[in-house]
Amino acid sequence: MRQDEIANQLGVSMTPVREALDLLVASGLAERIPYRGVRVMELTNQEITEACSLRMVLEGLAAHEAASVITIPQIQHLEEIIDQMRLHVNLSDMSHARQLSREFHQTIVDASGNQLLSMIYQIVSNRFPDWMLYEALFRHPELLENSLAREHTEHSTLVKALKDGNPELACQSARDHIISLGRDIEELLGIPVHLIKAKEYPA
Structure with a gap:
């Protein structure tokens, strides 16, 4: 998930999207991939x-x-x-x-x-x-x-x-x-x- 793509699809600024993704990462539901964006956490x-x-x-x-x-x-x-x-x-x-x-x-x-x-x-x-x-x-x-x-x-x-x-x-x-x-x-x-x-x- 890329912040800019989500913001464009929802018609909102980057700030609320970034905050929402930060919350997902902090809660353990997603993880950040360097230079790629955020993805849903894959559990082993x-x-x-x-x-x-x-x-x-x-x-x-x-x-x-x-x-x-x-x-x-x-x-x-x-x-x-x-x-x-x-x-x-x-x-x-x-x-x-x-x-x-x-x-x-x-x-x-x-x-x-x-x-x-x-x-x-x-x-x-x-x-x-x-x-x-x-x-x-x-x-x-x-x-x-x-x-x-x-x-x-x-x-x-x-x-x-x-x-x-x-x-x-x-x-x-x-x-x-x-x-x-x-x-x-x-x-x-x-x-x-x-x-x-x-x-x-x-x-």
Whole structure:
């Protein structure tokens, strides 16, 4: 992606385009190629499994901390997200479902009250190819119903643990959910089995 070409296509100046591309690079969604411009980040198998492993650790920690301090409005917001996600059951709904899922996870991280954790999580989550999983469901529509049902169950279990103020169960529920996503990566994206399993329970 070249700044001048994008600016011409959108009919805007270079400044907002440059700022937007800088934001994409800073978030880990794109990278700068010297003398060529910016391109969407291409993730290797190792980078994907590392992101999965880090998400498991970070979200487990966030859920553990959030269980003691999460507010009633935050719990209600999580429950509302779950209810909204239950309405998105078709392939055409997956873009919105992905946005809701990301909001669900970010809400829990923010509820921990740990600002540094939240900043690190945003970087790591942008390296996690959830969009690739949703894209894969278009190639395997027969898996959609079970995938959404499992996601709903895992989200609901996590929210209940948070609502009950159970840090240990909240932590384990969050970790189990990310491990489940890791297995989806293995099945749908063809990531080698040993890479996923080596990252499930880091020492």
